[in-house]
Amino acid sequence: MAQYPPAAASAGSDRSTLWGVLGIVVGLLCCGILGIVFGALSIRDANRFRKSPVLGWVAIVLSVLNIIANASFWATGTYPIG
Numbered sequence: 001m002a003q004y005p006p007a008a009a010s011a012g013s014d015r016s017t018l019w020g021v022l023g024i025v026v027g028l029l030c031c032g033i034l035g036i037v038f039g040a041l042s043i044r045d046a047n048r049f050r051k052s053p054v055l056g057w058v059a060i061v062l063s064v065l066n067i068i069a070n071a072s073f074w075a076t077g078t079y080p081i082g
Contacts, residue, residue: 015041023036
């Protein structure tokens with residue numbers, strides 16, 4: 001009996017770019033925690049579909065920087081809005 005290679009995953013199920021872009025936008029604009037979650041989802045999908053996980057890592061790094069900046073603004077009382 002002939003051995004066939006495993007079927008490739010359908011292109012519609014790869015959401016690594018979607019998760020990465022959502023992670024960057026949400027992580028920078030409003031909620032750093034959600035940016036980290038979306039970045040992790042992007043990395044997971046990128047590894048699953050053998051794509052580059054760079055977009056997910058960028059989302060995580062920018063989200064963490066946003067969390068640190070917001071915490072320092074809050075701690076010093078120099079929050080730029082309000």
